[in-house]
Amino acid sequence: MPVKLKYGNGVRSLIKPSGFGPRLLRIALIALAVLVVVGVSTFTYFYYHYQKVVDDRLAAGPIFASVSQIYAAPKEVRAGQKLSAAAIAAELRQAGYNANPQLGTFQLNADNIFIKPGPESYHNTDGATINTSDGVVQTITAENGVTLSAYELEPQLITALSEDKNRTKRRLVSYNEIPPRMVQAVTAIEDRDFFNHGGINYFRIAKCAFSDLVTHHRTCGGSTLTQQLAKNLFLSPEKRIKRKLIEILITFQLENRFNKKQIFEMYANEINLGQRGSYAINGFGEAAQTFFGKNLQQLDLAECALLAGTIQSPTRLNPYRHPERALARRNVVLDSMVETGAITPSEAERAKAEPLRLAPPNIDSSEAPYFVDLVHDQLVRRIGDQDIAHQNLRIYTSLDPELQRAASEAVEIGMKNIDELVRKLHKTPKGETPGPITYPQVALVAINPHTGQILALVGGRNYGVSQLNHAVAERPTGSIFKPFVYAAAYNTSLNGLTLGDGGEAGGGGVFTALTPLNDDTTTFMYDGKPYTPGNFEKGEYPGMVSAVDAIDHSLNIATISLAQMVGFGNVAALARSAGITSARGTPSVAIGTYSATPIDMAGAYTVFANSGVHLTPWMLASVRNANGDIVSDYSPEAKQVLDPRVAYLTQSLLESVMARGTGASARAHGFLAPAAGKTGTSHDVWFAGYTSNLICVVWVGNDDYTDISTGLSRPLQGADAAAPLWAEFMKRAIQLPQYSDVKSFIPPEGVTTARIDRTSSLLADSTCPDKVMYAAFLDGTAPVNTCSQMNENPQNFIQKILGIGGSKTVPDAMSTTPAPIVRVAPNTPPDGNAPDNTQQPAQPKKKNFLQKIFGGGKDKQQQQPPPNPPPQ
DSSP: OOOEEEETTEEEESSOOOOHHHHHHHHHHHHHHHHHHHHHHHHHHHHHHHHHHHHHHHHTSOSSOOOOEEEOOOOEEETTOBOOHHHHHHHHHHHTTTTSTTTEEEEEETTEEEEEEOTTSSSOSOOEEEEEETTEEEEEEETTSOEESEEEOOOOEEEEOOSSTTOEEOOOOOGGGSOHHHHHHHHHHHOTTTTTSSSOOHHHHHHHHHHHHHHSOOOOOOOOHHHHHHHHHHSOSOOOHHHHHHHHHHHHHHHHHSOHHHHHHHHHHHOEEEEETTEEEESHHHHHHHHHSSOGGGOOHHHHHHHHHHTTOTTTTOTTTOHHHHHHHHHHHHHHHHHTTSSOHHHHHHHHTSOOOOOOSOHHHHHOHHHHHHHHHHHHHHHOOTTGGGSOOEEEEOOOHHHHHHHHHHHHHHHHHHHHHHHHHTSOTTSOOOSOOOOOEEEEEEEOTTTOBEEEEEOSSOTTTOOOOGGGOOEEOGGGGTHHHHHHHHHHHHTTOOTTSSSSSOOOSOOOTTOEEEOSOOOEEETTEEEOOOOSSTTOOOSEEEHHHHHHTTOHHHHHHHHHHHOHHHHHHHHHHTTOTTOOSSGGGGGTOSEEOHHHHHHHTHHHHTTTEEEOOBOEEEEEOTTSOEEEEOOOOEEEOSOHHHHHHHHHHHHHHHHHSTTHHHHHTTOOSSOEEEEEESSSEEEEEEOSSOEEEEEEEOTTOOOTTTTOSSOOOTTTTHHHHHHHHHHHHTTSGGGOOOOOOOOOTTEEEEEEETTTTEEOOTTOOSSEEEEEEETTOSOOSBGGGGGGOTHHHHHHHHTOOSOOEEOOTTOSSOOOEEOOOTTOOOOSSSOTTOOOOOOOOOOOHHHHHHOOOOOGGGSOOOOOOOOO
């Protein structure tokens, strides 16, 4: 032990202390100081480094650059229309009126509404008062007191263009446009102390760090809203310590630069809330439209809570795929709002009792993505700037949102039915499936026949799966081309020529619906090469048929025979002038072997539906800047292609197709309004038809260009697939006020409509009341004798000798349930007992007098079958 010496009153140790403790302390203090200096230096370096990162990001422009937006066509309100003042107010509110006075305002007073467009409106600033009663528009009065027949409302926003190659969609909102309930719901479940802390919740971070360390799951969410924003704007989503430290540094920067409202606004526009089709849904504004079909300001408490709850896991809590999970999470949010005092328990209970009221999940229905893609492509071609999405343009288009929804619903239902039919026909007689099934694709285009505007467009069965737009894919048109052959024949007659005057083969006579055409096996010579087509139903060659029967039942050989008499070149020239630019003057042109797009064919049919005027289908009406100033306006292209009389005469044949021919399938599926149309079958199937106010073309076929009937037990035809889908759409369309006033087609001056006995092809009178049809004729070309006078016809004896009289039944070559037709000859005795739609058994052709003497004329059953028909 140490020896101590005492000196006076003190004691002094003989052994000196080692000094180890103070040195260690000094070393520790120095090390700590070094660490502090290094830490502060490092923090300062990275702080300013990420300050520059944030500076660069902000210097590049607004965090969320405004994107160009696509608008629908303005909705027209007409006197007498079924529409209430409240419904008009809802339309205007949806368009942004009152919320944005620069766009426009309205004042609703019971059954009256005063509308005043603003300086940024699509329209001029002329206002109007609309008076309604019992849900019907009574009067429309302009501000100056003038009575108006119609008034256009502000166009609705369809969607914004995607921001980038990642196909991100968002609708920017300001903090003032965010409902208070939305702010309360988000902060209650994600960051209750958001408006008080400095950007970091240290206690939550420590708690989550400990939880992640213990569980090794890294699932705890300790981030504040500002941290989430920092991560989403600048960083990857992975969980790493380094990334977390960087996130904190950026959070400090954001808190330094922006106030809490600005930070929440950025968060509300950035947060990802799931996927819709091929698009990422970012921000509450876009999510409100996606999930509920509403503007963000229109959401109620339950809807705000649902969106706030989705933040945690947009995929797992997707309300379309997992409604039970979404509802459970919504209710957790509501409970959290009660805990924070944002709502009362009774308010929470009422919101919990509210069911999910989601907008239809079909992206094609609400945003018309195939249509929008085409609009973007056209803008790039016309304006010439590839970065149109970021020019903050207002792009006004031709689209009718209500009709687009009808088209999407019809395609969804129609394709399910087609898939079922394909599955059924793919099985063997024993019920076995021989191999993998190819399910076809689809396109539907609806246009206004008098303006050319594309009102609805579906380019495929599911945009989220495939963005290939079949509405602009060129495919062989098949038999929907055939009306151009008959129109060219009418043109010949109108020009004072007889059949054969302009063609490669003689025919003689003026063309009418009753002109006899040869449908027997024929080899046509063109360019020194033989061409032997067949009909769709192999082996059925009914001999001489009337023109109306030939088009009713889509007979190929008869139609090519007519085209030969008219001149193949004349047929092709007419088609090209109607927008079918690939048509060439060959025999096969008559049966649609040349290709066109569904949009082209919708435009081509305007020549029949619009008094001979061809309208090029259009989508773009106007492009404006953010202030509403015009950047560019677009006018439709119109050209007179046919005489109105020729257009009507051809249309009359197409009405017959709907009544008695292959188009009757559309009638069988419930569409009964006045209409004209034509089926088409080649490798694909088509239906083109129209009413007085709407043209619709439907195409169904395989992506790989294989025959749609490959592997099926029988061919799939236009009457099987395309016509029912067309009918499904048109039934929905005529329920809408703007398309409900379907009118019968009215013949122009110079056209006579006659009541014809189908058995004799003469005028019908009381002696032949059963087999009657109405047919249109150029003045002076209709029959003059009646069916009761046919025995007075001097040609009767010769016809009997030559064996060209008599009635005959021919199956419908395009329908699964063939409607019988009677082949006409002037002196065929009427059959007064059989109704018009009674099927008669096919009879073998009898040998005529000369055949009996000289031989020949084998029975039809003994004839060799013809070659397979070409694509039609």
